Amino acid sequence: MSSLTLSKKLYKAFFITLLLVFALAYLGPLYVMLTTSFKGIEEIRNGNILALPDALNGSAWVKAWSSACTGGDCFGLAPYFWNSMRIVIPALLISTAVGALNGYVLSQWRFKGSNFLFGALLFGCFIPFQVILLPMAKLLAWLGLANTVTGLVLVHVIYGIAFTTLFFRNYYVGIPNELVRAARLDGAGFFAIFRHVFLPLSTPIIVVSVIWQFTQIWNDFLFGVVYSGPGTQPITVALNNLVNTTMGGKEYNVDMAAAVIAALPTLVVYIVAGKYFVRGLTAGAVKG
Amino acid sequence: MGSIQIQQLTKSFGDTQVLKGIDLDIKDGEFLILVGPSGCGKSTLMNSIAGLEEVTSGDILIDGDNITDLSPKERDIAMVFQSYALYPTMSVSRNISFGLEMRKVPKTEIEKTVGGVAQLLQIEHLLDRKPSQLSGGQRQRVAMGRALARNPRVFLFDEPLSNLDAKLRVEMRTEIKKLHKRLGTTIVYVTHDQVEAMTLADRIAVMKDGQVQQFGTPYEIYNNPANRFVADFMGSPPMNFIECVVLDDKLVIESQGEKFELQVPYGDQLKKAGLDTVILGIRPEMITEPKPYVEGALVHTIPMQIEVTEPMGPDTIAFGQWNSTEIQARLSPEAGVDAQDSGKMLVQVDTSKAVLFDAFSGARLGG
Structure with a gap:
């Protein structure tokens, strides 16, 4: 008996150690990024990479935000941060709205070929970005949207619809069709049913779609670097330029601060919306 | 007013013919039961009357008006569903008033109607609750309230009692019959339960394989069955x-x-x-x-x-x-x-x- 419990204990210890190692692999670099961003450049050159900063020095953050050089310009990340926002927010809202309508139609208003259409839309989830780079560039030029924020929004909306449609369709499939029938007899039309019956039920899946789309579009680098112009680059491209632009020595503290700034919005979205996400899921689960 | 004529109605899904020429003449104020085993087409027939299903051929008339090609909302019909189909995010009172709201009925009139229906069904104390906070019997009442509020020409009931436990089912059955006596509105009621059919109906249409096997009063159906299927289906223990x-x-x-x-x-x-x-x-x-x-x-x-x-x-x-x-x-x-x-x-x-x-x-x- 005792040997069994001993082996069980060893087993448990092994897994906990393994998990700790994985956690460290993720948290270690983050720790280095954060501590480095608060150090002065002298301290970085002379000190230990793992040491805590002597004092909290926020100058690297200020510089990264407002005066670091990205290529020829030296305005920091701020203008690109807002560029990203101008791309992400419309693309996110449009793709979620279209996905919701698509999902509503594909789950509740089946028509001839609707399953084929859904399959074709799903196919969009599997197309790698690189494959469409050239044709999409041609298309954007033809539409007169090359190097514009609108062009980037369009690309992200089109790519996002495949995913948001999948989310909403699979969520709405679980809502009984009798609700639609009841509402039709009550005199509600297509959009009235969507607004009064389906949208109020959709909080959890809207949150899922928002988190997904925000993360995807905010973190996108490839479309951002290819389809943007000098004034419309998103923050991921700016971060790359910032790190690759050196005036004299490498300013690791500014690079690290810039990287954290670029990652911050997605973290905030997870922390804020994630709470509603879990709440929404459990509320749905308990409903009789 | 709400007499219904169904003439030579057929309905096919692809190659499968589900309704094979249905003729029924339902009088105003009649309580008609459609009964039959699962897959006999009774629900399809009801959905065709409701306008939720397009028919392949034939006509449906209400009070002599041909409504075959009208949308559900233009038919002046209300339906109680098997799963109740209450709107989960709306309160009980909004569930009842939603149909009136969609039809742009003035607010004061809606309030009056909801109050009246709630009183009739004894659900006044539930008006602010959500459907998830109700018991099965209460949900059933709300679903009926939603239908009643519209004051339609015809009520359709699609197996409304099949989700209730045995005792409650018998209670609600009596209540539905009383309600029909009081309102006098035409009811078409689908069930596979022959006891429900016998107890509730003014007339019963026994269906099998998309055809009406017999259409008559409960007495005629029980004592003078048209064929062996009807004789076997109605009555417990069976003939x-x-x-x-x-x-x-x-x-x-x-x-x-x-x-x-x-x-x-x-x-x-x-x-x-x-x-x-x-x-x-x-x-x-x-x-x-x-x-x-x-x-x-x-x-x-x-x-x-x-x-x-x-x-x-x-x-x-x-x-x-x-x-x-x-x-x-x-x-x-x-x-x-x-x-x-x-x-x-x-x-x-x-x-x-x-x-x-x-x-x-x-x-x-x-x-």
Whole structure:
């Protein structure tokens, strides 16, 4: 008996150690990024990479935000941060709205070929970005949207619809069709049913779609670097330029601060919306 | 007002024909029950009346207006669904008022209607709750309230009681019947439960394979079934079907090696038709312990080996065998105890209400 419990204990210890190692692999670099961003450049050159900063020095953050050089310009990340926002927010809202309508139609208003259409839309989830780079560039030029924020929004909306449609369709499939029938007899039309019956039920899946789309579009680098112009680059491209632009020595503290700034919005979205996400899921689960 | 005429209605899904030419004439204020086994097309027929399903051919008229091609909301019909289909995010009062809201009824009038309906169904204390906070019976009431609020020409009920427990089902059944008496609005009600059909209906349409097998009052359906299917479907315990050899104008019953001759109504027609065998349909309540006060040419006494008895309370069902067919007899509880003890008894067979069917087609003979 005792040997069994001993082996069980060893087993448990092994897994906990393994998990700790994985956690460290993720948290270690983050720790280095954060501590480095608060150090002065002298301290970085002379000190230990793992040491805590002597004092909290926020100058690297200020510089990264407002005066670091990205290529020829030296305005920091701020203008690109807002560029990203101008791309992400419309693309996110449009793709979620279209996905919701698509999902509503594909789950509740089946028509001839609707399953084929859904399959074709799903196919969009599997197309790698690189494959469409050239044709999409041609298309954007033809539409007169090359190097514009609108062009980037369009690309992200089109790519996002495949995913948001999948989310909403699979969520709405679980809502009984009798609700639609009841509402039709009550005199509600297509959009009235969507607004009064389906949208109020959709909080959890809207949150899922928002988190997904925000993360995807905010973190996108490839479309951002290819389809943007000098004034419309998103923050991921700016971060790359910032790190690759050196005036004299490498300013690791500014690079690290810039990287954290670029990652911050997605973290905030997870922390804020994630709470509603879990709440929404459990509320749905308990409903009789 | 709400009379419904259904004329030569057909409906196909791809190659499968689900409704094969339905004709029904439903009077204003009538309580019509559509009954049949699953897959008989009764729900499709109801959805066609509601406008939720497009028909393949044929016409549906309400008060003489052809509504076949109208959308559900233009038909002035309200429906109670099997799953209730209450809007989960809306309060009970908004569930009831939603249909009026969609029809742009003035606010004050909506409030008045909701109040009236809530009072009628005794759900006033539930108006602010969400459907998830209600019990099954309460949800059922709200679903009916939603239909009532619209004051339509026709109510449709799609198996509304099948999600309730047995006791509540009986209560709500009575309540629906009372409600119909009070409102006098035409009701079309789908069920697969023959007891519900018998108890509620003014008239019953028994359906099978997309066709109406018989359309009549509960009395006609029970006592004068059009064919073997209807006779078998209506009634619990079910009618006994015994294949019998025809001897002149009588039928032969074999019990424990002995043969007995049974006189039946329309016996003379049997002789003319020249059939060798027929199916005798006789309900369990016509096979009883001997009752000396029942007399006549159609009353016989035949022995029966009792295999098993099932006491139901008011009476006992006894199982035996005639002509190698299982027979159910309906005995008084006392006779049931005796039969159980002795394992055999003499039963009285009253064929005055017996019906005869063709042995092959199941079609009704005579009558």
